[in-house]
Every structure is written in structure tokens, then in C-alpha cells.
Amino acid sequence: MKKRLKIVLHFSKDTWDKAVICDLIKKYDLIVNILKAQIYPRMEGNAVLDIEGKEENIKEALKYLKQLGINVKPLELTIDREEEKCVHCGFCLPACPTNALYMDMKSREVKLDKSKCVGCGACVLMCPLRIIYLPI
Ligand code: SF4
Ligand code: SF4
Structure with a gap:
């Protein structure tokens, strides 16, 4: 096969x-x-x-x-994000079709749930700091 x-x-x-x-x-x-x-x-x-x-x-x-x-x-079809550089501006949130990127209402931080990410890359260009990367 x-x-x-x-x-x-x-x-x-x-x-x-x-x-x-x-x-x-x-x-x-x-x-x-x-x-x-x-x-x-x-x-x-x-x-x-x-x-x-x-x-x-x-x-x-x-x-x-x-x-x-x-x-x-x-190959993992998920993004990498430089977590320590994120300023939690939220610009990437509307781009994410699966809510893999979401706002944690308690900490007011933008978090990433890798298990929901489908690697579409829509968030990459939305980040003003360019700290989101696709693996390829
Ligand atoms: S690559 Fe697509 S699914 Fe993954 S976090 Fe970015 S926008 Fe969401
Ligand atoms: S757009 Fe970039 S800096 Fe803003 S919350 Fe998303 S990853 Fe963080």
C-alpha cells in the first residue's frame, strides 16, 4: 500500500x-x-x-x-510562536479559523492551543511583531 x-x-x-x-x-x-x-x-x-x-x-x-x-x-502542522515576545495585542485572533489562538480571559493573554492548530498560516501575516512562524 x-x-x-x-x-x-x-x-x-x-x-x-x-x-x-x-x-x-x-x-x-x-x-x-x-x-x-x-x-x-x-x-x-x-x-x-x-x-x-x-x-x-x-x-x-x-x-x-x-x-x-x-x-x-x-512534520508538525502547527505554528511556532516566540511566546516571550508576544505583547498580547490580539491582532492574530480574528485570523484563526479554529480558535487555536484565543484570549485567556483570566490572564488577558493571547494563548495558543497547538492541538487545534491546522497550520493554515493565516495568523502569520497578522502579527505586527512577526513572531509567528510556520514550520516550513
Ligand atoms: S496557523 Fe491557522 S489554525 Fe494555526 S493558529 Fe494560525 S490561524 Fe490558527
Ligand atoms: S499578533 Fe503577535 S504580538 Fe499580537 S497577540 Fe498575536 S502573536 Fe502576540
Whole structure:
């Protein structure tokens, strides 16, 4: 059965130069779309991949990446917010279709419920301080 998923690879100073994309395609017969990559010589880096292929091949490919020492996580479709910089102005609130961003009436602070966020990105441009980011 075919499967498709988005993953984030974290490379260490020792694994930055592993030719994993080539191996994922050739050895595991996967379709690989690189959504984002920040890889520098002898430094930590990361790459966001959209991969598609047979379920068993994906399973083996993930095992292979882990064996190489590359940390693999599923891509979370939620925003990141620099909480400490938020001034709780509320500009982002009307943009959020799921109420993942909401006003806590007790503390009068704008809070984020990540479990409700669908990663639509509507809030990102609304923030005057630009402290909201999508993962890719
Ligand atoms: S990305 Fe969309 S769902 Fe998530 S907090 Fe922002 S506006 Fe709400
Ligand atoms: S718009 Fe930005 S600063 Fe204002 S409440 Fe939302 S995240 Fe905080």
C-alpha cells in the first residue's frame, strides 16, 4: 500500500554530509520532494521532506535514516510562536479559523492551543511583531 508523509530530518555535525536523498530514491524507491533544507558543512542542519512510496519501503527508509544517526520526526502542522515576545495585542485572533489562538480571559493573554492548530498560516501575516512562524 502507498503512503505519503512529511518528515523533518535533523543532521548533526557528523551526519551533515550523508547522501540520504539519493539513497531514499534509489534504495527505497521513494518519491522525495525537498520542501526546505538548511545544511551547512560540519554544522547541524535540517531538511523537510515530503516522501511517498510503498509503506514497507518507507518503514525501512526511516529505519535506515535512524541507523545513520539522523533524527527523524514527523512534520508538525502547527505554528511556532516566540511566546516571550508576544505583547498580547490580539491582532492574530480574528485570523484563526479554529480558535487555536484565543484570549485567556483570566490572564488577558493571547494563548495558543497547538492541538487545534491546522497550520493554515493565516495568523502569520497578522502579527505586527512577526513572531509567528510556520514550520516550513
Ligand atoms: S496557523 Fe491557522 S489554525 Fe494555526 S493558529 Fe494560525 S490561524 Fe490558527
Ligand atoms: S499578533 Fe503577535 S504580538 Fe499580537 S497577540 Fe498575536 S502573536 Fe502576540
